[in-house]
Amino acid sequence: MFILNPNSGTALGKYADVVEKTIRSFAKKYGTDATILFTKERAHATELVAENLTARNWQAVVAVGGDGTVNEIAKPLVGTNTPVGILPMGSGNGLARHLGIPLKLEASLKRLFEGTATTMDSGQLNEIPFFCTAGMGFDAYVGHLFSQQIERGLATYVNVSFQAYWSYKPQHFRLNGLDTNAFSLSIANAGQFGNNAWIAPEASLQDGLLDICTIKPFPKWYGTALAYQLFTRQMKSSKYIDYQSITHAVIETDIPPMIHYDGEPFQMDTTRIEVRIKPQSLKVIL
Template sequence: MPGSYLFILNPNSGTSTGKRTSYIVDKIQAIAGKYDCEAVILFTKERGHATALVSENAGLRDWKAIVAVGGDGTINETAQPLVGTDTPVGIIPLGSGNGLARHLGIPIALEKSLIRLFTGDPITIDSATLNDIPFFCTAGIGFDAYVGHLFSKQKVRGLASYVNVSFRAYWTYKPQVLKLNGLNTNAFSISFANAGQFGNNAWVAPEANLQDGKLDICTIKPFPKWYGTSLAYQLFTKQMKASRFIDYQSAEYAVIDTETPPMIHYDGEPLQLNTTRIEVKIKPQSLRVIV
């Protein structure tokens, strides 16, 4: 139906968004015009800017949707002010991994995702918080956070760069000793999955459900180096399951205690905490998303 859509475009997302900005803007306006819709486009300038733009503009009109044009980090920033409201978030996935979009079945191609935006219907999904930081796809601690930190420093984005960083980090990373819900755990990584994948179809929690009111907690225990190839194969073929090295549990709330303040990630964004305690909570049925 006709209406006004607010687009929050991150020119630094993915591998080529900045180089294609004019083309992307023209395509947004062209497809919006075909559906008799108005497209208002704003650009982010730095980390956290999308949240500020949404907060400043959400109440100015009765938007049909506020649309994140970028990756999971852009979606995270755009969606934060919309949690608990009636305004849906739209997704045009132009990031490096696009985990949430892939889980929801939103097309990755620009034109197809725009058509889906203007013809799709809103559903309501769960969101979650890690120490009150909202996340919508996945969050975690351990190897994935370490790789996310290294990847954020790379000049070249994309899957090939991510795989290269992961491979190099794999040989030097040391698992952490921590407590998960009061139990001592020696973990290679712990992932809190609202959606099932990190991005690029790396499915850490294939059974995760965005509408079940729970998080899938995947604990990968320290494993022999030879197992790494098998683990990667399972991850990218959606075959991850409980084994002697992998443990799954479903929960609405979890606590991690560490010996030193850890590096974490939320929706792919790395963050060094200044506390040794992590609290993760689910917020059932809290965000409307156009699919």
């Protein structure tokens, strides 16, 4: 079962018919058939999985889109024997990049039909599952601004980030009871946000741990060095950067924070957020 989000990335909606034909062609080549469903709005993919999961003994439920689409499809598959597949056609494709899934459609389809299922960890912020990264602070603020843009893609994301950087002010958090001011607080299951922006280069999807990266307030001039480290996979503990590996953590804020989970912005209605790892909870095709 393929669930296609026509709003993902920069071109998927324009070429949805080509993508559909290519999927059907590959399914026929590998001696199976493809059921293809299209999402109409946010959270619709989760509904489609729930409505169709027991209709057949699916070999996989495949997300055709970005990390947000993967999140919606993977949520109801946590703890089941049905694996999620990924055809990465979003803006950042962080989880697919971490997993080494090809970004070209035909190459990712070949990997899908010839691959095998393995099991990975997932995370939770209160009751919200995430599979790649989550967090609050600057990352969530940019995610919120990015979601309001008409144009998608890396160029738009970089432009939004640059504009936000000059006016954004660090926030106060309490992480496991310890007060800290932070530019951002990121929780990594996979190592990157997407577009090869590696926030936690040492993160593993199968170690039963989440990596919390706290970026402390820093001088404006340091932003260039930080961006360089991020995109060259060189982020590490320093004067401004702190890493912790956890299975459970409590984050408290002064007001309900804006968060992001797998790039999707969300306004929380509580100031207390419990972070948990769910080891070996999702099957994924590699």
